[in-house]
Amino acid sequence: MRIIRTIPELRAAVAEARTTGASVGLVPTMGAFHEGHLTLMREARKSNGLVVVSLFVNPTQFGANEDLGSYPRDEQRDAAMAEAEGVDIVFAPDASEIYPDGFATSIHVAGVTDVLDGASRGAHHFDGVATVVTKLFGIVQPDVAYFGQKDAQQVLVVRRLVRDLNLDVRIEACPIVREADGLAMSSRNVYLDADARAQATALNRGLDAASALAESGERDGATLVAAARRVLDEAGIRPDYLELRDNDDLSEVTRLDGEALLAVAARVGAARLIDNHVLKGGA
Template sequence: MQVVRTVAEVRAALVALRAGLGAVGFVPTMGALHEGHLSLVRAAKEGCGSVIVSIFVNPTQFGPNEDFAKYPRTFEADCALLEAEGVDLVFAPQVEEMYPQGAATFVEVEGLSDRLDGASRPGHFRGVATVVAKLFHIVQPTRAYFGQKDAAQVAVLRRMVRELHFPLELVACATVREADGLAMSSRNRYLSVEERKQALVLKRALDAIAALQAAGERDAAALRAAGLRVIEAEPAAKLDYLKLVHPLTLEDVARTEGETLVAVAAWIGSTRLIDNVVLGDRV
């Protein structure tokens, strides 16, 4: 497994990879890898001849009071995991490589970037879209793999790929959960033992909504109210949002007649967690 740090190095390595192995699978990450990331790597290996993983904690997607400085960085352990999975190339640039001094070019998906996490974290999706566009341009993958846990991010990037005509397929893979149902996240390591238990309220709220919908309820307000009752029963949880939206536009829906994304974000202590479930058959 090669580890490269510069754009020139990754492009040189790609020439050799593409020469004999066909499709290139790409998994962008910020490191602090867990089983959710590794499931994306395995999906990429199944569908592609070679797999590239990027590890880059992207400063432009963090707000001024967010956790950029303390975001977990476990590079050596990450590389060991990726090598064990048979990854061909790790691209781990420095900030200066991705954002040269004086960089003033950004990508923003207007409208969509202001919904869900974008409403709570102004500028977040501009940072995400910018760095992913840069990575797509550098790596030029055949397919790029993302986790469904970050459903709003997936929606933003799908539109960016379509509107900027990136010649790649964006693949969203199912959320990977701990045995008790907590969605895997690099930020879970911030949680204390007690907070770890309290964090399960997000999944319980989603389960309550899904159960009520399965029983025949289609009114979004009634479904949301059922989830809110679950959240409100956990004093440690501070709700950011609980919304029922269209999975592609992220616009609120009044009824769950078609495919509907139920997305939740809440703070448990000082840690902000997200989760979601999709109601209805996938289209």
């Protein structure tokens, strides 16, 4: 496995691999790997001749009062984990490589960024995500890019970006990977002390309660959201948001007739965590 830090060197490595007819899979990450990241790498390895994992804590998607400075970083550990999964290249650039002096371009995806994390964290968040993903797609030119369903809104933003800009890359969303107690795996889970760690399990338990109600035939959106909120209230969690949204355009869902995304974000202890379930209505 190679660790590459510059765009010209990465492009040369990808071009060399393409001379053999290899397809290219990209796993964009901010590091601090856990089983969720490793699952994406395994999926990429199954289907591609060259697997590139980007390792870059993207400063433009963090707000002034967010955890950019404290975000967990351990490149040596991450590189060893990626190598064990058969990754060919870890692209670990400095911020100045991605955003050189004078950088003045930003990508904004309207609509799907206006709600949930876009409303809670601010417009800068998904502008930062869209810009860095567009740059990574331009640098690597992957055939397929792999994202985790835990970041469901991010997946929808990237899909819209690819569609609107006619980018020649297929987006694969892989299922959420959870701990044995149901907590969605996240790099930010390391912020949780024992009490907060136990409290955080209420996020998935709340979503489970709404999912069970939907499976029993309940279709009223407010009733489904209320079922999840009761579990959060019992655990003393006050969410940033808990909303039922269309699973394609994130418009508000008042009645569950098709697929809808029940999404939650909440600060638990020192961590801001997100989670979601896809609820299915209809016959």
